[in-house]
Structures are given as C-alpha cells and as structure tokens.
Amino acid sequence: MAVRFLAHEVSDLCLGKPALRSLSLTATVADALYALKFSEDNYISVWNCNHAPRFSTLKEKNEVEDDDHVGVNDDDVGCHCVGKVCMVDVICYLCKDDNLLSTSVALKAPVSMLLPKIPGLVMHVEPSSSLLEAIEFILQGAQNLVVPIQTRASRRKQYHQKPSPTNPTIHNGREFCWLTQEDVIRFLISSIGLFSPIPALSIDTLNIISTDVITVDYHSPASDALGAISSSLANQTSVAVVDCYGCLIGEISPSTLACCDETVAAAITTLSSGDLMAYIDCGGPPEDLVKVVKERLQERNLQAMLEQFDVDCSSSFSSSSSSDDESVMTPVSTIMYSRSGRYSRSLSYSARIVRRAEAIVCHPKSSLVAVMIQAITHRVNYVWVIEDDCSLVGIVKLVSMLEVFREHLESMA
Structure with a gap:
C-alpha cells in the first residue's frame, strides 16, 4: 500500500x-x-x-x-x-x-x-x-x-x-x-491511514505551532496594516486582529479580501482595523460604514477615489437591493456575470467559497488531522492557535504539516 x-x-x-x-x-x-x-x-x-x-x-x-x-x-x-x-x-x-x-x-x-x-x-x-x-x-x-x-x-x-x-x-x-498546498494536503487526507499514528498527535506535540505571527490592534488604522496585509498575502497567512490583552478578535485575511472588489482600498485608507473586518464580512459592508468611508475620503480630498467608490457602491447597492426578489428565480451564474462589484462576487456561492472575517482557530492540543480538516474545509493555508481564554498562541500552517508528512514519506521510500 x-x-x-x-x-x-x-x-x-x-x-x-x-x-x-x-x-x-x-x-x-x-x-x-x-x-x-x-x-x-x-x-x-x-x-x-x-x-x-x-x-x-x-x-x-x-x-x-x-x-x-x-x-x-x-x-x-x-x-x-x-x-x-x-x-x-x-x-x-x-x-x-x-x-x-x-x-x-x-x-x-x-x-x-x-x-x-x-x-x-x-x-x-x-x-x-x-x-x-x-x-x-x-x-x-x-x-x-x-x-x-x-x-x-x-x-x-x-x-x-x-x-x-x-x-x-x-x-x-x-x-x-x-x-497548491491545499491540493496536496487534500490528497494526503485521502490516504491518512498510511501515516498512523502521526495524524492523531497534537500540533503541540509535533512542534509545528509558529509564534511568528502578524498582528494589529483592533483600534489601529487599517492603513497601518497595509504592509502586514501584503506580507500575509506573500506568506499565505493572515493578519490577526487582537485587543490590548493579546486576545484574538478576528482577522484581516487575504482570502476574504480576495472575494471583495477594488473599493476596499477606500475602506483600508479610511477605517480602523476593527471596522475593516466588519466592512469585508461576506454580508457586505454596513451602510453606516459606507457613509463613514465617503465622508473621510471627502475630508482627505481624495476626489478620484471618492468618485470611483461612488460609482461602484451605487451599482452594488442597486444589485443588492433587488437581489432578494430576484435570487429565487435568477441562476447564480447570471448574477455573477451581470452584476459588478463586491456584492456580485459574494453572491456567487456556487462558484466560489466566500470567507467571513471570523478567524479559524484551534487549540494547542488539537490533533493534526483535525486541524488539516479545518484548513481544507475553510479553504485556508493556516489555522490560528489560541488558549481557552482566546489569547493568541501562534499559527499552524499547511507548509509545516507538509514537513511532517515529507519526513514520514521519506522513511517509507
């Protein structure tokens, strides 16, 4: 075998x-x-x-x-x-x-x-x-x-x-x-019994929890996290949003941002990290936050971005307001290609999985296979590790899991 x-x-x-x-x-x-x-x-x-x-x-x-x-x-x-x-x-x-x-x-x-x-x-x-x-x-x-x-x-x-x-x-x-890493992990899970007893061991025991994490304060400007977002995209991880006690509140995830549209640039420029999490959630940005973004763009005299933001948000809100009546009879594929902006991407559930701003978490004593399934289910390359009080311990990445399986496969060769 x-x-x-x-x-x-x-x-x-x-x-x-x-x-x-x-x-x-x-x-x-x-x-x-x-x-x-x-x-x-x-x-x-x-x-x-x-x-x-x-x-x-x-x-x-x-x-x-x-x-x-x-x-x-x-x-x-x-x-x-x-x-x-x-x-x-x-x-x-x-x-x-x-x-x-x-x-x-x-x-x-x-x-x-x-x-x-x-x-x-x-x-x-x-x-x-x-x-x-x-x-x-x-x-x-x-x-x-x-x-x-x-x-x-x-x-x-x-x-x-x-x-x-x-x-x-x-x-x-x-x-x-x-x-991708996800494809390889998914393939390994299909024959997970071959790797016994490794999959049943905890991620703590396997020593694959990394403390090298990127964090931002909940109340800090989202623009301060721009470099962190770019770094997390390059490293296929995410930016942890924490409070003053180091407890994990949520995340600013490239996986979530990838399901948005370019108007999020205006939100990053004007909102706090906490408000940005609410803005990019898959239900669409709250109208009060949209209003805040527009006001702050005006205050900063960012006219070009304001005009683009107005155009995209107007078409998005128009699509969103009519979607409740139309979605029953309109194929999802039609929605995706006929509507522009953030909402059309988030409505296309049959074509893509849209992530929420909520972080995917596990415990240090979680088994390797359990964390693998979490990551695959939520289409991410990492899982945050927290204690019972929500304090952030670190992060476990798919690439670290692959290192464990690589060692085992080499022993089988």
Whole structure:
C-alpha cells in the first residue's frame, strides 16, 4: 500500500482540475481587475508568451510531425507562467499614496506592477514529477506548481483560435492547471491511514505551532496594516486582529479580501482595523460604514477615489437591493456575470467559497488531522492557535504539516 502511494505522480493530483485562465504580461492593472471580477477563481496566472507558432498552419505541423515522429518543442514557442495576481494585489496597489490621488492613471500601469518580487512562488513541473518532489518544491517556497494537462483538443486550439490578451488558456499548444498546498494536503487526507499514528498527535506535540505571527490592534488604522496585509498575502497567512490583552478578535485575511472588489482600498485608507473586518464580512459592508468611508475620503480630498467608490457602491447597492426578489428565480451564474462589484462576487456561492472575517482557530492540543480538516474545509493555508481564554498562541500552517508528512514519506521510500 505504501509503495503504491509513493508511486503517485503530480498528474494524479491534476485529475478534474480546470485549465488555468491567464493574463499576458503585456496587460494592464485594469485588465487584471476586469479579469478577476469575472473569474471563478481568486487568482489569475500571468504569462510571458510568444504565441507565434513554429508552423503557419495545423497541416504543416502535422506533416512535419509525421516525418519526424516528434511533437512541437515547447522551447520553439516560449511561453512561461511568471506569477499570479489576485484582488488583494490590486487593492494594496491602489492604497499606495501616489495611486490614491489618481486611480485612473494607476490602472493603466502594466500588470507586472502587481507581481510579487519574491522569486519562485510559481514553478513549472512535469506531470511525471513524483508526489515527494511536489512536496519538496512547496517546502522550498513554491506556492503554485504549474502542470501541463495537454489534450489533443488543446493542441488544435492553438492553430484555430486567435490568442486573446486576457484569459487565454492555451500555451505552447497545451492547457495547464496548478497545484497548491491545499491540493496536496487534500490528497494526503485521502490516504491518512498510511501515516498512523502521526495524524492523531497534537500540533503541540509535533512542534509545528509558529509564534511568528502578524498582528494589529483592533483600534489601529487599517492603513497601518497595509504592509502586514501584503506580507500575509506573500506568506499565505493572515493578519490577526487582537485587543490590548493579546486576545484574538478576528482577522484581516487575504482570502476574504480576495472575494471583495477594488473599493476596499477606500475602506483600508479610511477605517480602523476593527471596522475593516466588519466592512469585508461576506454580508457586505454596513451602510453606516459606507457613509463613514465617503465622508473621510471627502475630508482627505481624495476626489478620484471618492468618485470611483461612488460609482461602484451605487451599482452594488442597486444589485443588492433587488437581489432578494430576484435570487429565487435568477441562476447564480447570471448574477455573477451581470452584476459588478463586491456584492456580485459574494453572491456567487456556487462558484466560489466566500470567507467571513471570523478567524479559524484551534487549540494547542488539537490533533493534526483535525486541524488539516479545518484548513481544507475553510479553504485556508493556516489555522490560528489560541488558549481557552482566546489569547493568541501562534499559527499552524499547511507548509509545516507538509514537513511532517515529507519526513514520514521519506522513511517509507
């Protein structure tokens, strides 16, 4: 049984995964914003591509392949995933001082402005790579493994479909998907019995609770947490919101922010950390907080952001006010694509899981498997660890769990 498990390749984890929707490196921030608003995924992959094929027609390609008995070399086309962006990248970018004054100019900047400067977050791997290799890549810092899922249909699309500057799925004649820490953990849970007795041990016993956490005070300005939000996004964690006694009240999570729209930049600029939690909760921002944001934007003379905020919030409130009567008879997919802004994203429950601002917590004595299931259920890469009095102990990350399983898998090899 253990031998069969170790024989699994990366391609086994890709079964049923959708092809990546992507964005060209030549696109703008506005292109990325548009793509994210109408995507069923919180992330869009960014590619540096030369889509000009080696052959002018499909017939010419087939003739050469028949003669040479080989396929097209990917290197002849040159297409590579260089990163990923999400709504949090856009929000943090718009919150920068220069961009607050001129949102329209900021949106015209190249999408490369949103890409993190940390190398190796996205890595191409072959379908034949082993499960152990995939785990090792993640432990080395890769957050997304880009894996080809080539089909005959996808090869033909390259020659019959003109590449689009936004959201193409074909690269080098193939479609790709990506694997994450969550995918690997989910796969390990499917065979958790092989790792006994490790899954039953507490996270405290396994020594995987990290005290290296990012915290902000509940009453502090949310703008002070901007750097913390960017860091937590890069590290796939979150920002803990605590009171003066160090008790965990909630969190400002990139997972939650990714389900919002760009108007949250105005909320971060004007609200406290505690109010921001209420603003980004999946029920939509309370009207009194919306009013506060508008008033403070006016006070700070941030006219460009105020105008954008008014436009987006007006369309959102209009959609929200009519949704109660329409949602009974209107398909969710129609709601997602016909309505703009924060509310359309949060209404699309069948297409995405929308996180609340409430933190996902466990106890130091919680078992490893219990915490794994918590993380997978809530689609996060971490779980906060607290004591009975809600004082924050630390955080346990999926990557730390993978280290435990990597050691066990190596002993099985």
